[in-house]
Every structure is written in structure tokens, then in C-alpha cells.
Amino acid sequence: MRVKIYKKKRQVKVERTHCRNGHPRNADNAYVDSKGSQDCRECRREADRRYKERKRQTGTS
Ligand SMILES: [Zn+2]
Numbered sequence: 001m002r003v004k005i006y007k008k009k010r011q012v013k014v015e016r017t018h019c020r021n022g023h024p025r026n027a028d029n030a031y032v033d034s035k036g037s038q039d040c041r042e043c044r045r046e047a048d049r050r051y052k053e054r055k056r057q058t059g060t061s
Helices: 041-058
Strands: 030-032 038-040
Touching: 030 041, 038 041
Parallel strands: none
Antiparallel strands: 030 038
16 A cells, blocks of 8 residues: 655755856846746847757758
């Protein structure tokens, strides 16, 4: 007989000083998108660059 164990989610306050990609979070680097969620400008810039590079590679040639 199997017993399901439900783990309680611990609420840990993590002070976010860096984004998930390790960029420092500060006033200059903070970005709030149209949905209201905070993002990192550096990450957006990188994502945008990757997107454009991919578009260039797979785009019209
Ligand atoms: Zn970032």
C-alpha cells in the first residue's frame, strides 16, 4: 500500500539580488513588462539578440 506524502512547501524568503542568469538586479537593470512581472534588462537584451540571430539564420536568404 502506497502512501502519498505531501510535502509542505516551505516559504523561504529569498532575497533576489541576481536574476536566474546571474545578472545583478538593481534599479538600472530592473524591467517590468506589460504584464507587471519583473524582468532583467540584460536577459531581455540577450533573448532579443538570440531571437534576431535565429531569425537571421532561418530567415529569407
Ligand atoms: Zn538577467
